[in-house]
Amino acid sequence: xxxxxxxxxxxxxxxxxxxxxxxxxxxxxxxxxxxxxxxxxxxxxxxxxxxxxxxxxxxxxxxxxxxxxxxxxxxxxxxxxxxxxxxxxxxxxxxxxxxxxxxxxxxxxxxxxxxxxxxxxxxxxxxxxxxxxxxxxxxxxxxxxxxxxxxxxxxxxxxxxxxxxxxxxxxxxxxxxxxxxxxxxxxxxxxxxxxxxxxxxxxxxxxxxxxxxxxxxxxxxxxxx
Numbered sequence: 001x002x003x004x005x006x007x008x009x010x011x012x013x014x015x016x017x018x019x020x021x022x023x024x025x026x027x028x029x030x031x032x033x034x035x036x037x038x039x040x041x042x043x044x045x046x047x048x049x050x051x052x053x054x055x056x057x058x059x060x061x062x063x064x065x066x067x068x069x070x071x072x073x074x075x076x077x078x079x080x081x082x083x084x085x086x087x088x089x090x091x092x093x094x095x096x097x098x099x100x101x102x103x104x105x106x107x108x109x110x111x112x113x114x115x116x117x118x119x120x121x122x123x124x125x126x127x128x129x130x131x132x133x134x135x136x137x138x139x140x141x142x143x144x145x146x147x148x149x150x151x152x153x154x155x156x157x158x159x160x161x162x163x164x165x166x167x168x169x170x171x172x173x174x175x176x177x178x179x180x181x182x183x184x185x186x187x188x189x190x191x192x193x194x195x196x197x198x199x200x201x202x203x204x205x206x207x208x209x210x211x212x213x214x215x216x217x218x219x220x221x222x223x224x225x
Contacts, residue, residue, distance in 0.1 A: 012104035015072040016111070020111050072191065102190070
């Protein structure tokens, strides 16, 4: 029980840090792209985003190891568990970790809302439902399916270099974010979605996103293996 509680605390801490840092990364992308003479949403801006995201995930991977294998995305946790890549994970441990990640997401969102300078508040936003609930549910499931499929394919059949693996996954993530921006954000991370839905009181959004992602993420296992 002690190890389970420790893992849950680690997940809450790592998730809160992820949700807190994500908007800051968007600010850095805008500043750096502007300095180079490009728009944040240009191809160069997107490339800057993938580089930053790769570095961020590398750092978070190291922090996660220090926290005993902590994670900040329930969708990938489910995928790894279904693929048999995390022997130490069980249904019981996930039942404890997922609520902890949700709490961490809410804490990270609330903290960045309080601390971000006013001139950068436009970058402080999370995923939200922009279409009909049914369309949004299908879209979010497909985007999460695609993300988890890409992640597992890169890990199991892709290059062996860790940095290149992370960069390829981030390229896929940025691409999915661009396509899904008009639907649900997209989130592709229930803890992140819950955090922003909680602080903004978006009840339909967190029910939609946190309800569809775990199930859709596990569908990609058969296609990858």
